[in-house]
Each structure stands twice: as C-alpha cells, then as structure tokens.
Amino acid sequence: MVVSVSVVLLLFVIAALLMRSKNLKVSHALVCGLLGFFLAGSSLAPTIQSTVASTADLVSTIRP
Structure with missing residues (x-):
C-alpha cells in the first residue's frame, strides 16, 4: 500500500x-490515465x- 500511495502522489x-x-500530448493523457487507475485501486x-456521486446529485438538482 505504501508503494501505491507514493506512486499516486x-x-x-x-x-x-x-x-x-x-x-x-499522448504522454500527458497516459499519465492522467495511470493516475486514475492507481487512484481507483487506492484506499481513497x-x-x-x-x-463525485454527491456532486453529481447536487448538480442534477440545479434547474436552469
């Protein structure tokens, strides 16, 4: 877990x-994608x- 947290950081x-x-660039998108995958596997x-779910619920209640 310590390695995972340091990789995420x-x-x-x-x-x-x-x-x-x-x-x-493609390398930038790759780094952001890897960050997402590591965050999904972390304790966070x-x-x-x-x-994200509560923010989506909040945004869905706002009427234009």
Whole structure:
C-alpha cells in the first residue's frame, strides 16, 4: 500500500505539472490515465466515488 500511495502522489505531481504547460500530448493523457487507475485501486477510491456521486446529485438538482 505504501508503494501505491507514493506512486499516486508522484503521478499527481506529474499530471499537475503537465496540465500547467497547457499542451496535451499522448504522454500527458497516459499519465492522467495511470493516475486514475492507481487512484481507483487506492484506499481513497470510496471517498472519491462518494464525493463525485454527491456532486453529481447536487448538480442534477440545479434547474436552469
């Protein structure tokens, strides 16, 4: 689990740096995809899933 958390943190830092450059390349998309896969397998996955679900529920109740 320690290796997984450090890989997630490393990929998060790399993804943040790549997004700041504002040039989306295949390598950037690959890093972001790997970050997503590692986050899905980490202990943060249930928290992220519930946050996204509650945000989606909140957005769906807003009427234009």
